[in-house]
Amino acid sequence: MVRLVVAATLIIFTGLNAFLFSYKDKVLPQNSVVLKTSDAQYPLTVELARTAEEKRKGLMFRDSLEEGAGMLFVNEQAGTASFWMKNMRFPIDMLFIGDDLKVKQIVHSAAPCLLEKDTCPSYISRESVQYILEVPAAYSKTHGISRGDELILDLDL
Numbered sequence: 001m002v003r004l005v006v007a008a009t010l011i012i013f014t015g016l017n018a019f020l021f022s023y024k025d026k027v028l029p030q031n032s033v034v035l036k037t038s039d040a041q042y043p044l045t046v047e048l049a050r051t052a053e054e055k056r057k058g059l060m061f062r063d064s065l066e067e068g069a070g071m072l073f074v075n076e077q078a079g080t081a082s083f084w085m086k087n088m089r090f091p092i093d094m095l096f097i098g099d100d101l102k103v104k105q106i107v108h109s110a111a112p113c114l115l116e117k118d119t120c121p122s123y124i125s126r127e128s129v130q131y132i133l134e135v136p137a138a139y140s141k142t143h144g145i146s147r148g149d150e151l152i153l154d155l156d157l
Helices: 002-024 052-057
Strands: 030-036 041-049 069-079 082-084 092-097 103-110 122-124 129-136 150-153
Touching: 030 069, 041 052, 041 129
Parallel strands: 041 069
Antiparallel strands: 030 041, 030 150, 069 129, 082 122, 092 103, 092 129
16 A cells, blocks of 8 residues: 555656646747848747746746747737746847737847846836737847837738
8 A cells, every 4th residue: 555655656746747847848839920121031930829828937937049039929919018027047129019010119138037026127018019029139139120110920820
C-alpha cells in the first residue's frame, strides 16, 4: 500500500512539474504578418495571443524575443488596451493597432518589471485598438515604423 501511495505521488508530482515547465515555455500558434511603411514591408513571424490566459501571460518569463519575431494580441473587438511589463525579462516595443489595421501608437523600448509587488507601470492605448503587436526593443525605430503604418494580416481570424 505504501508503495502504491509513493508511486501515485511521484506520478502526480512528475506530471504537475512537467505541466508547469511546459506551460512556462509554451509557444503559441505562429503566423506571418507584415508591417508596411511608405518605403518598405517587414515580415514578422508572430505568436497569436487570443484567449484571456494567453493574453495574461504574453511574453512573461521568456528570456528573449528574436529579431523578426513578435507576439500579436488579437481582441474580438476594438477598445482601450492596457499592458504592463510584469515578469518580463527584456524590453520590447508595443504597437497599438486599430481595427483598420493602422498603427495608432507605439511604446518604444518598454522596460522589464521584475518587482514582486503589482507596482509596474501600465501602457494604455490613447485610441481604440484591436491588435497589439509586441516586437523586440528598438524594432520600430530601426525599421522606421510609425503612426499610420499598416499591419497586413495573413491570418484566419
